[in-house]
Amino acid sequence: MLSIEIEPVGAVVGAPADADGRPQRQVIEIRPEYESCLLRIEECEHLWVLFWMSELAREDREVTQVHPRGDREVPLHGVFATHSPMRPNPIGMTRVRLIARDGLRLTVEGLDAFDGSPVIDIKSG
Amino acid sequence: MLSIEIEPVGAVVGAPADADGRPQRQVIEIRPEYESCLLRIEECEHLWVLFWMSELAREDREVTQVHPRGDREVPLHGVFATHSPMRPNPIGMTRVRLIARDGLRLTVEGLDAFDGSPVIDIKSG
Numbered sequence: 001m002l003s004i005e006i007e008p009v010g011a012v013v014g015a016p017a018d019a020d021g022r023p024q025r026q027v028i029e030i031r032p033e034y035e036s037c038l039l040r041i042e043e044c045e046h047l048w049v050l051f052w053m054s055e056l057a058r059e060d061r062e063v064t065q066v067h068p069r070g071d072r073e074v075p076l077h078g079v080f081a082t083h084s085p086m087r088p089n090p091i092g093m094t095r096v097r098l099i100a101r102d103g104l105r106l107t108v109e110g111l112d113a114f115d116g117s118p119v120i121d122i123k124s125g
Numbered sequence: 126m127l128s129i130e131i132e133p134v135g136a137v138v139g140a141p142a143d144a145d146g147r148p149q150r151q152v153i154e155i156r157p158e159y160e161s162c163l164l165r166i167e168e169c170e171h172l173w174v175l176f177w178m179s180e181l182a183r184e185d186r187e188v189t190q191v192h193p194r195g196d197r198e199v200p201l202h203g204v205f206a207t208h209s210p211m212r213p214n215p216i217g218m219t220r221v222r223l224i225a226r227d228g229l230r231l232t233v234e235g236l237d238a239f240d241g242s243p244v245i246d247i248k249s250g
Contacts, residue, residue, distance in 0.1 A: 004131040004177050004243065006214050009205075030205075034213060036189040039203035047205075050175075050216060052129050064161040078164035080134075080155075080172075080247040088159060089131050089246050091175060093218065118129065121216050122205040 008118035009034045010104075012051060016112045025099060028106040028119055035104060037122075042101040046125035049111060052118040053090035060086045092117070095125045133243035134159045135229075137176060141237045150224060153231040153244055160229060162247075167226040171250035174236060177243040178215035185211045217242070220250045 010030040028049065030038060041047070063086040065076040079087040096108040106122075135155040153174065155163060166172075188211040190201040204212040221233040231247075 004133065004245065006129045006131060008129065009213055034189070034205075037203040037205045037213065039190055039201060039206065041203055041206040043202075044206050048218065050218070064159070065164055076164060077168075078162040078166055080159075080162045081164065081166040081169050081249050083248050087246060087248075088134055088162065091246050093173065093175070093248065120129065121212060121214050123208050123212075123218065124206050 006052075006120050008052070008120055009037070009122070010119040012111065012113040012115060012117040012119060014115060016114055024112065025107055025109050026111045026113065028108060028111075028122070030104045030106070030119075032104060038101070038104070038106075041098070041106070041122075044098050044124050047096055047098050047106075047108065048123040048125045049092075049094050049096055049108070049113075049119060050121040051092045051094075051113050052120055053085050053092050053114070054117055055114045056085060056090045061088055061090060091120070131177075131245050133177070133245055134162070134247070135244040137236065137238040137240060137242040137244060139240060141239055149237065150232055150234050151236045151238065153233060153236075153247070155229045155231070155244075157229060163226070163229070166223070166231070166247075169223050169249050172221055172223050172231075172233065173248040173250045174217075174219050174221055174233070174238075174244060175246040176217045176219075176238050177245055178210050178217050178239070179242055180239045181210060181215045186213055186215060216245070
């Protein structure tokens, strides 16, 4: 089976966590060549964002089993039976609230992706 | 921004549609090297499956705007504001019911992927 090549359509800007515990906001900056893919996106209240967890090291991607939610009382599960970021293809998949669109910039709430994570797809949510 | 290389973890086997309108079942065949990622997956009732819509031609991936659900009365929307399969990175994302696991084979209901589609990730749903 051949490998698949994906061109990021944008990137996440901004820190993932808010020390105050407020729902965090981050910006997705879409690459100019994909601007026309955004037509009427401001009508969406929610979006699904697929992003690449590029902060993970190669060895994180070789972890195949984890204790869900890091709870050692829960027996090991294969990563495909969990939402762990550790997995062969570390694709994050999060439903976010769209707060605003300003040209190529989408302000979203609830993403929790590292600053700079490549965004690989966006769908209405 | 560099492109991302993804190794499929498996493939879809079986036809996507059922002429009788019954909820369709398909099999996901996981590659042997990812077997340990499946531990306890049979405990999951639902799974999210990310797959690559390899049936799309290069020109489908260059479509940036569509009429949602093919309805010409609805104005054009950018593909990121829709669930259209046409998009720069044609990743399908479907929540399925897990019917059975038999070793490397997961029988699922509701996937609607083309026979042979590469599967790139599975998460608990």
